[in-house]
Amino acid sequence: MKFKLAAAILAAGLPLASMAFAQDTAQSTAPADLAVIDACLKKVEKTGGFGSACVGLVADPCIKAAEGANxxxxxxKACAARELAVWTQKTSEALKxxxxGGFADAIKxxxxxxxTFAASRDRLCAVFDNVDPGMYRGGASYCRLRETANRxxxxxKLGAAVNEH
Known part of the structure; x- marks a missing residue:
């Protein structure tokens, strides 16, 4: 019974969850970029950490390499978009x-x-396109990457917690 209920909730809820990230999936995830983030997250999982050290592992070296170009x-922004694609995929996986986990209150x-997440994130991040580009390299694109990664x-973490059985 619990399995059928969870499956029904999953089927009903996924379109809502995935709609919030529809705009982010325009950039496809590069397997090498995904591998970098996955390797970091596996290390973090062993130590019980949160994973914030994994944010920027793709974008930051790319941005550094792009410095000095015209x-x-x-x-x-393109560097940030590459990593945003990874975190968008990771978010979709985490939502599933x-x-x-089948916990109705957590799912709801x-x-x-x-x-509301994507709209809120995008309103906040738009501000970063109006500041000196050197202050937050990649502007709104990098902000969306960081906000999505933290989410x-x-x-x-929540997905791991609700699936511990």
């Missing part, structure tokens, strides 16, 4: 794991918050 800002809370890390 179109630094455009390249910085939370839903698979996550689905409700996902409905993903929280959902990964």
């Amino acid at each position: 179109d630094d800002v455009a390249r910085w 794991k939370v839903q698979a 809370a996550v689905n409700d918050s996902q409905k 993903s890390l929280s959902l990964i």
Whole structure:
């Protein structure tokens, strides 16, 4: 009975959760970028850490390599978009794991918050395109990467917690 209920909730809830990230999936995830983040997250999982040290592992070296080019800002944004694609995928995976846990209150809370997350994140991050590009390299794109990564890390922890059986 619990399995059928969880499956029904999962089927009903996934479209809502995935809609919030539809705009982020335009950039496909590069396997090498995903491997870098996955390797870091596996190390963090062993130590029980949160994973914040894994944020920027793709974008930061890419941004550093792009410094000095004529179109630094455009390249910085492209670097951030590469890693954002990874964290968007990680978020989708984490959402599925939370839903698979079968805890109705957790599923409802996550689905409700996902409905507004992308819009809230994008409103905040738009401000970073209006500051000196050197202050936050990649502007709104890098902000979206960081906000999505932090969200993903929280959902990964929640997914692990609700699936401990």
